[in-house]
Amino acid sequence: MLRIGFDAKRLLNNFTGFGNYSRTLIADLVTHHPEHDYLLFTPDITDTVETQRLFESPSIKVVSPPRHRKFFWRSFGMRIDLNRYPINLFHGLTHEIPNAVTSLKIPKIVTICDVVYKHFPHSYPASIIGKKDRAISMACAHADGIIAISESTKQDLIDFFSIEPDRISVIYPSCDERFRKTYSRKSIDSVKNRYDLPETYTLYVGSVTERKNLLVACQALRRIPEKNRTPLVVVGKTSGYSEIVVNYIAKHHLEQWVTFAQVTSNDDLPLVYQGAELFIYPSLYEGFGIPVLEALCCGLPVITSNVSSLPEVAGADSQLIDPSEPDTIASAITRVLTDKELRAKMISAGYAHSLRFNGNRIAQELNDFYLRFFTP
Numbered sequence: 001m002l003r004i005g006f007d008a009k010r011l012l013n014n015f016t017g018f019g020n021y022s023r024t025l026i027a028d029l030v031t032h033h034p035e036h037d038y039l040l041f042t043p044d045i046t047d048t049v050e051t052q053r054l055f056e057s058p059s060i061k062v063v064s065p066p067r068h069r070k071f072f073w074r075s076f077g078m079r080i081d082l083n084r085y086p087i088n089l090f091h092g093l094t095h096e097i098p099n100a101v102t103s104l105k106i107p108k109i110v111t112i113c114d115v116v117y118k119h120f121p122h123s124y125p126a127s128i129i130g131k132k133d134r135a136i137s138m139a140c141a142h143a144d145g146i147i148a149i150s151e152s153t154k155q156d157l158i159d160f161f162s163i164e165p166d167r168i169s170v171i172y173p174s175c176d177e178r179f180r181k182t183y184s185r186k187s188i189d190s191v192k193n194r195y196d197l198p199e200t201y202t203l204y205v206g207s208v209t210e211r212k213n214l215l216v217a218c219q220a221l222r223r224i225p226e227k228n229r230t231p232l233v234v235v236g237k238t239s240g241y242s243e244i245v246v247n248y249i250a251k252h253h254l255e256q257w258v259t260f261a262q263v264t265s266n267d268d269l270p271l272v273y274q275g276a277e278l279f280i281y282p283s284l285y286e287g288f289g290i291p292v293l294e295a296l297c298c299g300l301p302v303i304t305s306n307v308s309s310l311p312e313v314a315g316a317d318s319q320l321i322d323p324s325e326p327d328t329i330a331s332a333i334t335r336v337l338t339d340k341e342l343r344a345k346m347i348s349a350g351y352a353h354s355l356r357f358n359g360n361r362i363a364q365e366l367n368d369f370y371l372r373f374f375t376p
Contacts (some may be wrong), residue, residue, distance in 0.1 A: 001035050001036055001376055002036045002037070002088045002370060002376060003008070003037045003039065003086065003087045003088050003089075003372065004036055004037070004038055004039065004086035004087060004091060005039045005041055005082070005084075005085075005089070005090045005091070005101075005342065006022075006026070006038065006040050006041065006090070006092075006093055006097060007041060007042075007074075007090075007091070007094070007097070007098055007101075008022065008037065008040035008042040008062070008092055008093070009043060009044070009074070009095065010022055010094050011026065011040060011042070011093060012040065012042045012044070012045045012046060012051050012054075016146055016237065017113070017290065018093075018094045018209065020176075021093070021094070021111075021113060021149070021173050021288075021290070022052075022093045022094065022179060023050060023054065024173060024174055024175060024359070025093065025173065025174075025301050025309055025362075025366070026038060026040070026060070026362040027052060027053075027054070027176070027359070027369070028055075028174055028359040028360075029154035029280070029363050029366060030057045030059045030060060030335045031359065031363070032359065032363035032364065032367075033363055033367050034057075034059050036059065036334055036367075037059060037061065037064075038059055038060050038061070039059075039061050039063055039085055039087055040054070040060060040061070040062045040063065041063045041081065041098075042062065042064050042076060042077060042254070043062070043065060043073045043285070044064070044070070045062065047062055047247075047343065049266075049345065050266065051183055051216065051267055055086045055284035059235075059317070060084070063081050063084075063085055063155070063288035065078075065080075065081065066147045067210050068213060069194065073100075074098040075098070075099040075100060076099070076100055076101065076217055077100070078101070078250065079100045080235065080304055080310045082100065082101070082210070087106065088106060088107075088109045088374050088376070089106055089108075089109065089370055089374045090104065090106060090107070090108050090322070091109040091110065091111070091370075091374065091375060092108070092109065092110040092111065092139055092143075093110075094113050094137060094312060095110070095111070095112055095113065095132075095135055095360075096115060096135050096139050097110055097135055097138070097142050097143060098113060098175060100112050101104075102138075102142045106144050106283055106374075107145070107373035107374050108142055108144050108145075109143060109144065109145045109146075109147060109369070109370070109373070110139040110142075110143040110145075110146055110147070110203040111147040111148075111149065112136060112139075112140075112146065112147070112148050112149070112153055112157055112287075113149050113153065114149075114156075114285075114287025114288075115132075115136070115153070115157070115287075116285055116287065117129055117132050117161050118190060119284075119285045119308075120284075120285065122213055122305050123210065124242060133212060136157075136161065137161060140161065140163055140283060141295050143371050143373065144170070145167075145169065145369060145373055146163065146167050146168045146327060147168075147169055147170075147171050147213060148169070148170050148171075148368070149170070149171070149172060149173055149288045149309075150170060150172065150225060150285055150287060150288050150308075150309035150312050150313070151170055151309070151312055152286075152287070152308045152312065153169045153170075153288070153309065154170050156159045158370075160267065163210070166205065168282070168367065169369060171309060171362065171365050171366060171369060172288070172312075172356070172357050172369045173290060173293075173357065173360060174292055174293075174357050174359040174360060174362040175293045175294050175297060176266075176294075176362075177260050177359060178267070179269075179270045179273065179293075179297040179298050179338045180293045180297045180298075180354075180356075181270065181359075182274075182299075183270065183271050183274055187271055188271045188274055188275045189275075190270040191268050191275065192271060192275050195261045195262070195263060195268075195272070196267070197233055197257065197259065197261060197275065198231040198257075199228060200230055200277050201231045201232065201233045201259070201277065202230050202231070202232050202233070202274035202276070202278045202279070202333065202337075203232075203235070203272065203277055203278070203279050203280070203295070203300070204232060204233070204234045204235070204236070204279075204280055204281065204282055205235045205236060205269070205272075205274060205279075205281075205291040205295075206235075206281065206283065206291050206292070207236045207237045207238075207239065207275070208234065208235045208236050208237065208238045208239055208241060208242045209241050210241045210246075210284075211237050211284050211285055212236075212281075212282075212283050212284075213282045213283055213284050213285060213305075213323050214234065214245050214282075214325075215241075215244060215248060216247050216282050216323060216324070216325075216326050217232060217280050217282055217329065218232070218245060218248055218249055218252075218254060218258060219248070219326035219329075220326040220327075220329035220330040220333060221257055221258070221330070221333075222252050222254060222326075222358065223327060223330040223333060224330050226232060228334060228337075229257060230278070230333075230337060231256075231257050231259060232257060232258045232259070232280075232330050233261050233272070234259065234260045234261065235261050235263050235272060235275070236257065236259045236267070236289075236367075237332070238260075245259075245261060249321060251265050260321050264340060265279075269294075270298060272298075272369060273294060273295055273298035274298045274299065274302060275286060276300055277300075277337060278300060278301055278302075278303065278333065278334065279291075279292070279295035279300040279301070279302045279303070279334055280294070280303045280329070280336060281295075281302070281304040281305070281309075281310070282303075282304065282305055282321070282323040282329060283302070283304070283305055283307075283310065284307065284308075284323055285308045285310050285324065286306065286309050286310055286313075287309060288309050288313060289304070289307075289309055289310050289313045289314075292304050292310060292313045292318075293313055293357055295350075295355060296314070296350040296351060296354035297317075297351070297354045299347050299350075299351055300316070300347070300350070301319070301323060301336050301343050301347055301350065302314050302317040302318040302319070302346070303329065303332050303333065303336060303346060304318060304319075304320065304321070304323070305320070305323040306321060306322060306323075307323065314350075314353075315349065315350060315353030315354075315356075316346060316349075316353075317346050317349035317350060317353070318346060318350060319335075319336060319346070
């Protein structure tokens with residue numbers, strides 16, 4: 001049995017990519033390797049349904065300082081709690097190993113999810129780029145083992161940080177098992193009604209940012225004749241870029257064809273997926289691309305970009321497109337929605353491909369990785 005410590009700052013406070021990755025990883029480990037103890041070290045806790053589910057496991061202990069010790073806790077004060085709750089191994093889940101951990105004489109693991117700021121530096125202040133560079137460089141220097149969540153991210157670490165390839169292991173994420181559950185038509189229709197979704201629709205799930213490239217999906221939609229169009233439903237957090245998308249929609253009179261849905265419960269999201277006809281994700285860069293995996297698990301045909309990690313996640317039978325070409329995307333949408341044989345093959349092969357990322361397999365790979373560095 002191991003006592004494994006985790007940097008759980010994002011796990012217990014972030015409810016998008018990094019946080020979702022971390023919570024799913026812990027849930028997989030607890031489910032498939034309950035013989036270990038999992039200690040989640042965090043300066044703060046956001047109390048939600050998602051975090052409360054973790055507290056129900058007897059294998060998990062959350063370690064957080066009292067208010068008067070939170071200042072610089074991850075740099076210094078965390079050592080007090082590490083002495084109170086000794087661990088055999090520490091895993092920094094999202095790009096960092098806290099300073100308080102670096103001097104410990106135990107194996108240290110770090111996961112690098114992406115280096116998006118290297119590909120889109122114009123989206124970040126110079127000070128943030130420098131901070132991210134230092135955090136990743138220091139974490140990798142102190143780590144006994146480095147996990148990249150895709151072959152694409154591994155190559156980025158080699159290219160941008162000159163890390164030796166044999167120091168980096170690729171262990172893919174999984175997604176929540178609720179996306180593999182088959183929901184009744186009645187339940188799906190109830191969720192559609194709750195969020196006022198169209199009867200049939202193409203789905204996009206992800207933040208509405210420049211990198212996620214939703215605008216090109218709207219441009220592709222405009223190129224499809226109205227008689228052949230399926231409405232586009234967008235689920236995701238908005239940003240300044242959203243105004244560009246909304247202005248394009250208004251300029252080209254696409255308001256009735258694009259719905260921005262405010263899905264308020266993560267438990268509803270699998271039903272929103274399963275109510276769709278098609279999933280589209282024209283992102284310009286992803287460290288992995290969890291929404292693509294969620295769509296495959298839900299039995300949707302997927303159209304996504306032929307860049308970065310997305311071909312790894314989507315598999316050979318998804319439609320891989322150039323994310324800069326709306327005409328190509330429009331043709332792919334039309335083809336998938338009208339060719340029943342192609343559609344059936346994409347759904348079947350896509351689901352089979354998604355099994356590469358099932359929670360049991362990922363948990364076993366993680367467990368084996370931990371045991372490379374510490375054997376009880």
